[in-house]
Amino acid sequence: MYKKNQNRQITLKDFNQPLGLKLNPENKWIKKAAMIPWEAIEKEYADLFPSGCGMPAKPLRMALGALLIQKKYDYSDRELVEQIQENPYYQYFIGLPGFQLEQPFAPSLLVEFRKRLTDEKLAEINEMIIKNNKHDDDNTPPDSNGDNSDNHDDAGNDNDGTLIIDASCAPQNIAFPQDVNLLNEARENLEEIIISICYVYNLKRPRMYRKNARKDYLSLAKSKKRTSKKIRKAIKKQLQYIRRDRNYIDWLSSYGYCPDEKQMERLEILDKLVEQQQYMYDNKTHTVENRIVSVSQPYIRPIVRGKSKAPVEFGAKLDLSVENGLGRIEKISFEAYNESEVLIPAIENYYKRNGHYPERVLADKIYRNRINLVYCKEHGIRLAGPALGRPGKDTVIDKRTEYIDSVDRIEVERKFGLSKHSHGLGLIMTKREDTTRSSIVLSIISMNLDSLLRLSLFQKLILIFSRYNCSYFLCESIG
Structure with missing residues (x-):
């Protein structure tokens, strides 16, 4: 559910400033807020909430404004909320009706903001911002729809x-991907799945040789000189440990003790990773199609x-x-x-x-x-x-x-x-594929806003100098 024009803010005078606090209209965040067509963007954003039931969502200005502040200064989610809580210019930029000491939203909501504002929506927002700040001497779009x-x-x-x-x-x-490190992480994930299944169904844990597997991994990880022979030997051992753990999971599943949905998704990723590593080990190569370089983010290539x-x-x-x-x-x-x-x-x-x-x-x-x-x-x-x-x-x-x-x-x-x-x-x-795409487009929007800010300052300087030159030539002609 979404309510349009919630906490609507028209000008700087509408911002409820406490006694003794006066915002500078030349502040860059106030200027940036004037460059963004909030109402036009809000109409597009409201279409993401077709249902009329439930708790109303946070306003578009709050979601987009907070993400742009985060992109500019590289704040973490928790630190961003703390900075907004302390800074009246940030609160004006995200559309609050006045300065407040309370948190405007929980830090966990930033993940939802990035999910809702997809890369396609943000690309449209970027185009609307550019069009809103287009000057008369710029190129004009065609009259047709462009179909x-x-x-x-x-x-x-x-x-x-x-x-x-x-x-x-x-x-x-992500950490730089190394075959031994990826296999060790895959083995640890399989061990966690086995322990979770045994705990849920009250079963006795099978022997997994966890200490031996960890010791074999550290023997290579701590060695200063890694020869190709040492690396192949370590990879072979980790593949053997993984094969044993995977057989345990198949054996438990045959008796009806199956992993949950989230664990099944992780198993698909681990199976593909092990298949790729086994192929590279057997063929003595370091190249494979659609290579997985991160277990937690398998979409990265x-x-x-x-x-x-x-x-x-x-x-x-x-x-x-x-x-x-x-x-x-x-x-x-x-x-x-x-x-x-x-x-x-x-x-x-x-x-x-x-x-x-x-x-x-x-x-x-x-x-x-x-x-x-x-x-x-x-x-x-x-x-x-x-x-x-x-x-x-x-x-x-x-x-x-x-x-x-x-x-x-x-x-x-x-x-x-x-x-x-x-x-x-x-x-x-x-960490997610969709939020990663959104984060990339947000970086470009933040960069464009800074470029527009510098352009407005440059145009103001040109206007000042042009007036000065005109008055100078006028005085010369009168003299």
């Missing part, structure tokens, strides 16, 4: 603007990035497009994919927003395949970068244009660095 995006008439539309796109990885907060600092990262891969200094996520996936597949949909999304194609697209060499080059040529788009194949002898390279393109393309790298350093994209702390 016939496959058959565009390019004769009446002149290409304008620049689209910058690049891919990166949002690392997850290794993403090969080829960077000197971290050749392989573990997390979600995302494509970010930048237009007029603001970022939009074009794709999020936990599976590795080729970035070139995202270019054409990103350009089509640009057309739906602005009514015309971009004049140029700045991207890495991986985006310059034959399909994308033919598509850009058909629509009059200049895809920056060298031509495919060996350069010809008579090839004329416009070094000035090439330099400008390379400098302008740095903006997307700057956006990645800013979002990872200052907005939580550098280490995702959530």
Whole structure:
């Protein structure tokens, strides 16, 4: 159940300030609150609660505002609630009617906020924020609904603007995956399931050799020099312990002593993990399809990035497009994919927003395949970068244009660095797949709000200096 316009807050004057407390209207959180179209977003948010029964949900402004504050300062859930409890600017930003000393919500509710605000909903919210802060000189969207995006008439539309796109990885907060550590964790999980079944049905525990298995694991974990022979021997022992424990569970299940639903889900993950490890052990390889690198978060996959600092990262891969200094996520996936597949949909999304194609697209060499080059040529788009194949002898390279393109393309790298350093994209702390996706989009929204804040300050400075110059020239003409 959801009630619209609950704790509605229109202006700063409506905020009930205690005696002696006066909020500064130039504070960044007050300015950020004015940039977000809360009422328009609330209409979309209310559709998530079709039922008219039950306890009313927390307002959209409280949910979204709290998550944006958390992204900006990297607070834990418990610490975030404490900070909101002490800070009147935070309370104004999340839409409270006045300053209060009580907690606005329990820390555990933040998980529900992230579940409800999915990555699709947050992408729509990001688009609404960008549209709300669009200036008159920006591009205007087409009059049509954009459904016939496959058959565009390019004769009446002149290409304008620049689209910058690049891919990166949002690392997850997991331990670096090692085969022995994963097998040891799987063995401990199986032992816990066996102990739980025996406790529920009042059965005698079978012999599991837990101390011996732990001792064999520590003999490798504490060794300074790990040879390949030692590692294979440790993996073999852990696989044998796991096989024995798994047979115990099958034997108990045959007599009707079955694990519960949650334990069955964990068993499916453990069986797949053991199958992969057995395959790699038998074939003496370290590569397997859809490799599990975390027992608690089995959806995470290794993403090969080829960077000197971290050749392989573990997390979600995302494509970010930048237009007029603001970022939009074009794709999020936990599976590795080729970035070139995202270019054409990103350009089509640009057309739906602005009514015309971009004049140029700045991207890495991986985006310059034959399909994308033919598509850009058909629509009059200049895809920056060298031509495919060996350069010809008579090839004329416009070094000035090439330099400008390379400098302008740095903006997307700057956006990645800013979002990872200052907005939580550098280490995702959530544990679920859906909340991880939401956390990534929240980082981009938080970064865009900061960009809009800096843009408004820049425009104010331009206005001040323009007035100063006008008055200066006026005095010169009078003199």
